[in-house]
Amino acid sequence: MTDHADHAGHADHAGRDGDSDVLLEVRGLEVHFPIKSGLIFDRTVGHVRAVDGVDLRIRRGETYGLVGESGCGKSTLGKAILKLEPPTAGSVVFDGTDIASLEGEELRRARKRFQMVFQDPLSSLDPRQTVESILIEGMRAHGLDTDKATTQARLRELMSAVGLPPAGLSKYPHEFSGGQRQRIGIARALSVGPDLIVADEPVSALDVSIQAQVINLLQDLQDELGLTYLVVAHDLAVVRHISDRIGVMYLGGLVEESGAAELYDLPLHPYTRALMSAVPVPDPLVEDSREQILLSGDLPSPANPPTGCRFHTRCPWRQETRCDTERPELRVVEVEGASPGHRVACHFAEEIASGAIQPHDVEPVLVAEGFSGPVTGPAPPPPDAYSTP
Amino acid sequence: MTQHQTIRSSPRSTEPLLSVRDLRVTFQRRDERAFKAVDGVSFDVRPGQTVGLVGESGCGKSVTSLAIMGLLPKRGNTVEGEAVFDGDDLLSLSPSQMRDRRGADIAMIFQDPLSSLNPVITIGRQVTEVMERHQGLSRKEATPKAAELLDRVGIPDPKARLANYPHQLSGGMRQRALIAMALACSPRLLIADEPTTALDVTIQAQILALLKELVVDTGTALVMITHDLGVVAGLCDEVNVLYGGKIVERGGRHGLFRQPRHPYTVGLLDSIPRLDAPRGEKLNPVPGSVADNLPWDSACAFAPRCSHRVDVCTREMPRWDGDDVVGFRCFNPVGGPR
Numbered sequence A: 001m002t003d004h005a006d007h008a009g010h011a012d013h014a015g016r017d018g019d020s021d022v023l024l025e026v027r028g029l030e031v032h033f034p035i036k037s038g039l040i041f042d043r044t045v046g047h048v049r050a051v052d053g054v055d056l057r058i059r060r061g062e063t064y065g066l067v068g069e070s071g072c073g074k075s076t077l078g079k080a081i082l083k084l085e086p087p088t089a090g091s092v093v094f095d096g097t098d099i100a101s102l103e104g105e106e107l108r109r110a111r112k113r114f115q116m117v118f119q120d121p122l123s124s125l126d127p128r129q130t131v132e133s134i135l136i137e138g139m140r141a142h143g144l145d146t147d148k149a150t151t152q153a154r155l156r157e158l159m160s161a162v163g164l165p166p167a168g169l170s171k172y173p174h175e176f177s178g179g180q181r182q183r184i185g186i187a188r189a190l191s192v193g194p195d196l197i198v199a200d201e202p203v204s205a206l207d208v209s210i211q212a213q214v215i216n217l218l219q220d221l222q223d224e225l226g227l228t229y230l231v232v233a234h235d236l237a238v239v240r241h242i243s244d245r246i247g248v249m250y251l252g253g254l255v256e257e258s259g260a261a262e263l264y265d266l267p268l269h270p271y272t273r274a275l276m277s278a279v280p281v282p283d284p285l286v287e288d289s290r291e292q293i294l295l296s297g298d299l300p301s302p303a304n305p306p307t308g309c310r311f312h313t314r315c316p317w318r319q320e321t322r323c324d325t326e327r328p329e330l331r332v333v334e335v336e337g338a339s340p341g342h343r344v345a346c347h348f349a350e351e352i353a354s355g356a357i358q359p360h361d362v363e364p365v366l367v368a369e370g371f372s373g374p375v376t377g378p379a380p381p382p383p384d385a386y387s388t389p
Numbered sequence B: 001m002t003q004h005q006t007i008r009s010s011p012r013s014t015e016p017l018l019s020v021r022d023l024r025v026t027f028q029r030r031d032e033r034a035f036k037a038v039d040g041v042s043f044d045v046r047p048g049q050t051v052g053l054v055g056e057s058g059c060g061k062s063v064t065s066l067a068i069m070g071l072l073p074k075r076g077n078t079v080e081g082e083a084v085f086d087g088d089d090l091l092s093l094s095p096s097q098m099r100d101r102r103g104a105d106i107a108m109i110f111q112d113p114l115s116s117l118n119p120v121i122t123i124g125r126q127v128t129e130v131m132e133r134h135q136g137l138s139r140k141e142a143t144p145k146a147a148e149l150l151d152r153v154g155i156p157d158p159k160a161r162l163a164n165y166p167h168q169l170s171g172g173m174r175q176r177a178l179i180a181m182a183l184a185c186s187p188r189l190l191i192a193d194e195p196t197t198a199l200d201v202t203i204q205a206q207i208l209a210l211l212k213e214l215v216v217d218t219g220t221a222l223v224m225i226t227h228d229l230g231v232v233a234g235l236c237d238e239v240n241v242l243y244g245g246k247i248v249e250r251g252g253r254h255g256l257f258r259q260p261r262h263p264y265t266v267g268l269l270d271s272i273p274r275l276d277a278p279r280g281e282k283l284n285p286v287p288g289s290v291a292d293n294l295p296w297d298s299a300c301a302f303a304p305r306c307s308h309r310v311d312v313c314t315r316e317m318p319r320w321d322g323d324d325v326v327g328f329r330c331f332n333p334v335g336g337p338r
Helices: A074-081 A104-113 A131-141 A148-161 A166-170 A178-190 A208-225 A236-242 A260-265 A270-278 A284-289 A349-354 B004-008 B061-069 B095-101 B123-135 B139-152 B171-183 B201-218 B229-235 B253-258 B263-271
Strands: A022-037 A043-059 A063-067 A089-094 A114-117 A196-200 A228-233 A245-250 A253-259 B018-027 B035-045 B050-054 B077-085 B106-109 B189-193 B221-226 B238-243 B246-252
Touching: A022 A074, A022 A228, A043 A074, A043 A228, A043 A245, A043 A253, A063 A074, A063 A236, A074 A114, A074 A196, A074 A228, A104 A114, A114 A178, A131 A148, A131 A166, A131 A178, A148 A166, A148 A178, A178 A208, A208 A228, A208 A236, A208 B263, A228 A236, A236 A260, A245 A260, A245 A270, A253 A260, A253 A270, A270 B201, A284 B229, A284 B253, B018 B061, B035 B050, B035 B061, B035 B238, B035 B246, B050 B061, B050 B229, B061 B077, B061 B106, B061 B189, B061 B221, B106 B171, B123 B139, B123 B171, B139 B171, B171 B201, B201 B221, B201 B229, B221 B229, B229 B253, B238 B253, B238 B263, B246 B253, B246 B263
Parallel strands: A063 A228, A063 A245, A114 A196, A196 A228, B050 B221, B050 B238, B106 B189, B189 B221
Antiparallel strands: A022 A043, A022 A089, A245 A253, B018 B035, B018 B077, B238 B246
């Protein structure tokens, strides 16, 4: 379990070579959900393109953060990587094996090496099982529960690793607080000795003071056990804090990917810029002085995504040509200060970075919930489509 | 967007619009120990001022707002203290007197827009209902006003939206519709209980900008209840930090963030990963959880989790050290005594 410890923590090495180091490689991953209609015969009337062509690589010992707003497909991507959601197309190569093509017993066995931590710790723990039985279940399934003494020692080790008293083993999930439950969820993931842990919003259900405790725990465990993390979250500050590399998702696709520090210092995609400027900072001086890019309108429906660049309906830097017709590839851009690992899916990233293209007002397009697609109609100009106070 | 600067420094000399004094809410279930959700909270809100109530879950911030609005169920709850609004104590009004006030003088915006809107009634009907009830308008008269309101809160194509049901709108649009309803009768006080918590950050930024603008344009006083210190930093003139049902620190927005005095405020600020801070540093969380609280009667509730604890903290309740503008409740504050 500790054999990867020496690989831990080489985040600044942003180059895309060094393939031997890559633990997980996702290529062209797509997850589409059918939209059914009809009372007697289920006809498929369309697809929600939750994940629509994502490529990413995660190196051993690295923390990869996936951010985006609700409905952008980040959780589905996390689940598809673990094959908890069958992918429609694409491959997920985990340490040389394509998980996407594994089935049945082979898949079950492979799962020992990649585990998940869920968002809501209460609903992801069986209320009728004691903590001991929750932790032992996975070990038993993978043949790790061989003799009683070793298992008991291992259970106590797990509990102390996540900072819970051994006496907690005989308790039930409801007897714990939210933060402690999340610790049990983490202990369960650790029980089978995985290499990769996918954490889907691991702290968003917790209070801020508890959030910090769990974030610190995740980091300590990584240092100790050489774990690789894929952290899916909507909170940019949290993701920036724990990740080495960050991918920003918008409507099923990655729009920008770079090292954590660089993404915040030099955001190149218009969406990343807007997202970053929207996060409130607990400092009145910063709040009063910073430029805020207010996006107009809502996230379009992934069942009926905009043509071309998915962000063009809300983009203050949108251009007449290409944006609404041609979907931009994730590419390395030549911008001063950008490292080779910094990739952006924007046709005009260089021009925007140099200031050759200036932002303009955007009329909001009303987005209806469900499959009806955008409701078209004459939209009045918004009060503040784009403003810099 | 720039004129909100002026209103922030609203004259302190004006009389408070809402004055909450020693508010106490006790939950009592049969055969169980009484639980003090709000334990002596006092604060003032002046016209045009934005006052923040901040704290983690269970600190009593929402119960405070529900008690002021008279929305707590009568059964099993005791509400004591005063909430004087414009000369009347809201807590002693009869239910029918309170109904005349609610929605007209005082309005509330809730956290979850979908569950606070009626799913089987159109948006238009829900907005006009308020005006019909309080301003005696007919539905015909109220409808164009409703469209104006929707337009003002930034809903595109407002006339067509009047006929929509809540499920047809996105989360951000629903929250805007809820704000439109709250503004329908030009209330003098608006209470917003976590209005952006259920929304994405880019939508949150839109809604916060809208609230700021409305406070400036209409001079409405705003009570902002949130757990997010970032939201407070951008919006509130005065900040009250709650812990275990009591206000543990109060200050102007600049003072409080520059020099927090109560160890809990300091702990909260240290727990948040900041977007603009250097990376790589460990977070410094507050240890333990609210389950470790001591009763306020004989101790400081925060003492078991406090890094600044001294002996007296577990024996006596700390008194309020300060006035109604700045102050804290602590025996051993960060940065020494006042």
